[in-house]
Amino acid sequence: MDASVQQAAAEIAARAERDLDALVAVSSPSGDAHGAEDCVAVVRALAPAGASFERLPCSSPAHADDLLVRLHGRGSGRVLLLGHLDTVVPHERHQPLTRVGERLVGSGSVDMKGGDVLALGVLRELARRPQLFAEVALLLVVDEEWRTGPLTHVARFAGWDACLCFEAGELAADGSDAVIVRRKAAGTLRVCADGVAAHAGAAPHKGRNALLALAAAAQAVAAAHAPDGPDRLTAVPTTLHSGGAFNVVPADGELHCDLRSDRTAAFEEVRERVPREVGGVGLETELTRVWPAMDARDASGPLLARAAALLGRPLTPSGRGGASDASHFAPAIPFTVDGLGPRGGLAHAPGEFVLTASLRPRAEVALALALAALDGGG
Incomplete structure (x- = not known):
């Protein structure tokens, strides 16, 4: 492994638990402006000296502003x-955060304040190497969930040369470090x-029973579920609310279904x-949310090859079904890795948790990717 990566990652990991404790101490459910502002204050304290801060209007109304932390250097x-x-966890x-054996247990620890802590560690290390970059930015949004x-x-x-997203890490089937490119x-x-409504x-x-109609709709959606099909489509009814009294025919109601696919057009086909x-x-x-697919394999x-050379070990490109902000950036920044x-x-x-033993190797991976991207930029 490149000696500078090894040493810097060890330093990032050494302070990661303390930093994570500070960030998880703040309850920050989506939409809570006070919690978001408290998190921003913690990030400002953890950011490297010399960083500048900018608040960007959030993509969702009635939210606190997002945070952009910027470093300017002498490179390209x-x-x-x-x-x-x-987070999704209510107050x-x-x-x-508490330590339970080899686990750091706390709300939002793995999704994704643990990733935020590693990103801040990478940012601090890059601040020591201004000759490598023209600009490095850390964008932390408050409405992803x-x-x-x-x-x-x-x-x-x-x-930009690369987008590196810090959602939770994983290992490949062979035990190598995996990164998400799809x-x-x-x-x-x-x-x-x-x-x-009528007396039951x-x-x-x-x-005319709204609950029964929604049950039929749920069955129609579930019939489209084909995870092994050409689109890898999953169609899962998740919530149903109908009726207000045990002795009244329900007059209205609402059903929500979660859809995932390699093609966004498949969602409209399920709707039909x-x-x-x-x-x-x-x-x-109504399709109330549509997030794009991401495929940065090519x-x-x-x-990934340059980063693996710095690491001295393989990096395995992998895929994941869950949504991420990386999917939004991939069309604009081809080198997008999550x-x-x-x-x-x-x-x-x-019981959400981070594995303590994973902090150092994932810091190594993230730092190697950042350095590899900067080596290839310009």
Whole structure:
């Protein structure tokens, strides 16, 4: 391994637990402006000396501004580091960081404050090497978990040499370090039902049951599920809300379905499977969120090869079904690589954790990729 990568990664890992403790201590569910501002304050304290800070209007309304941390150097390369500060965990379920054996357990630890900590470590190391770059930027958004519209910052970074995203890391089947170069598109399908209420005991025949209609819609969506098909489509009904009393025919309701595919057009095809009427109940459908697919396998090959040479070990390109902001940047920055955060598990669930032993090797991977991208820039 390149000696400078080895030493710098060891320094990043040595302070990562302390930095992660500070960031996870802040409860920052998506949409909570106060939590986002507290996270921004922590990041400012952890950023390298000489960095400048810029607040960018968030892509989602009624959110705090996103944070851009910038370094200017004397070279020619430009690299974007990417992460998010928001979590899905509400304040009342927030868990501060605790060490449990080899796990660092806490809300948002692996998704993705652990990645943010490593990104800050890479930024601090690059600040020592200004001759390598014209600009390195760390973009931390506050709405990744619940954003429904487009990510508005993409055009600003179009044409940069690389985008490195710090969602959770993983190992390949052979035990080598994996990085994410392919992701499915993600969509959310909303189905609304308009029926007629009636007394469930005295006059059920006068009602039109929205719950039954939504159940039929859920079955129609689930019938499209084909993870082994040409589009690798998954179509999963996830929430259904209908009815307000045990003795009343439900007059309305709402169904949500999670869709993932290699083709965004497949989402519209699933939508068309939902009937417009079931048992006299009208059904209306809407795709409330569509995130693009990402496929950087070909473009990222040279970057991964240079990074592997610095690491002295293989880097395995891999894919993942979950959505990420990296997917938005990939069309504008061909060298887009994701999954550079620490390894862990139970994201979005109680007991979410980062594996302590993964901090150093993932810091090595992230730093090697950043240096490889800058070597290739200009």
